[in-house]
Amino acid sequence: MPPVLKTRLLTNCNQMTAQLHDSIVHDGRVHAITGAAGEGLFRLQDHGLEPVSYITSCWRGNVLGYEIDRKKRLKISWFTMGIRYRDLQKIWNGEVPELFGMPVWAYQKPGVKYRDDRLEKENGIVQGYHCTSLNGPVPFTGGLILGIGFIRDWYLHQGYQSPWKYQEVKELIFKKGRLKQSWDHSQAMADIRASLSERDLTPGEAVWDHETARRMREAFHLDYWPRRTLNPPE
Numbered sequence: 233m234p235p236v237l238k239t240r241l242l243t244n245c246n247q248m249t250a251q252l253h254d255s256i257v258h259d260g261r262v263h264a265i266t267g268a269a270g271e272g273l274f275r276l277q278d279h280g281l282e283p284v285s286y287i288t289s290c291w292r293g294n295v296l297g298y299e300i301d302r303k304k305r306l307k308i309s310w311f312t313m314g315i316r317y318r319d320l321q322k323i324w325n326g327e328v329p330e331l332f333g334m335p336v337w338a339y340q341k342p343g344v345k346y347r348d349d350r351l352e353k354e355n356g357i358v359q360g361y362h363c364t365s366l367n368g369p370v371p372f373t374g375g376l377i378l379g380i381g382f383i384r385d386w387y388l389h390q391g392y393q394s395p396w397k398y399q400e401v402k403e404l405i406f407k408k409g410r411l412k413q414s415w416d417h418s419q420a421m422a423d424i425r426a427s428l429s430e431r432d433l434t435p436g437e438a439v440w441d442h443e444t445a446r447r448m449r450e451a452f453h454l455d456y457w458p459r460r461t462l463n464p465p466e
Contacts (some may be wrong), residue, residue, distance in 0.1 A: 249288040251392050256298040256378060257309070258404070263378035265298070266395040267456040270374010272409070274298070274308040279331055286314030298370065300404075304411040306372055308332075310364040332368035371409040375454040377417075378402045386425070396421040396428075396448070403452050413453075420451040 253264040276283055276294055283293030294313035300306055323329075329336045379398030386397040395401050401421045405413040424447055449455060 250388065251292075252290050252295050253392060254296040254298065256300065256376065258300050258378060258402070261380060263380045263402070264382070264393075264398070265376055266379045266393065266398065266401075267377030267452075268374065269454045269456045270372060270406070272370065272372040272374070274311075274368070274370050276311065276313060280329065281313065281331075281336070282315075283313035284316060290314070300411055306370040306406055306409045306411065308366050308368045308370050310362075310366060312362045331363060332366050334363060334366055336363045369409055372406045373408055374406060375452070375456070376404045376406070377452065377456060378404060383425075394448075396424040396444075403454075405453065415453065417451050420447075424448070424451075 253266065256263050256265055274296060285291045285293045294311055296308060297310040298306060299309045377395050379393075379395050379401050381399030382393065383397050383399060387393070395417070398421065399418065401417045403415045403417055404411055424444060427447075428444070
């Protein structure tokens with residue numbers, strides 16, 4: 233685990249607000265989804281919903297919650313998203329959309345201000361749609377990286393947090409929405425942290441370098457960060 237001084241240096245890299253991760257319930261525990269590769273994950277846009285960013289920690293405009301049921305099937309269980317105020321008014325007027333047979337209710341969270349006060353009220357953005365107990369099938373084929381037990385000393389106030397910053401890390405492989413294989417990569421991620429702890433990091437220095445990229449790719453079974461780029465989450 234890195235010393236406190238190093239934590240302060242890392243958190244000074246404030247180029248972009250840290251982003252909210254999607255989550256998944258696996259073996260009765262809630263994990264952050266820190267990596268994904270494949271096709272068929274749930275997208276609100278595929279169901280006629282258009283999320284808009286309502287807070288700097290969620291530029292994509294929505295947060296999703298998945299679960300794996302007892303038959304090892306991947307399900308979407310809940311989501312929350314930002315919508316425009318004019319769409320919120322439509323729901324208040326009785327135009328309530330449905331998703332997997334469940335009504336998608338909308339609300340305006342108390343105390344939440346519009347992201348841009350200069351906009352007309354009808355165009356303002358609020359945290360609006362929220363839906364739970366969806367139990368919708370997700371025909372995903374590919375892999376997910378799960379993390380639990382985030383290590384605060386490695387927090388970076390920028391983008392998504394990388395898998396090696398979690399105490400427990402798993403890789404799950406799905407085929408057509410059903411869990412087929414899983415691996416525990418916690419020790420490999422601990423080895424990466426130990427290697428980085430030996431470096432003399434300076435303010436603004438990128439933690440993700442070619443050596444870290446190589447070790448990350450070797451640890452997992454799928455390529456979650458294509459070799460043509462070095463732009464994974466910090």
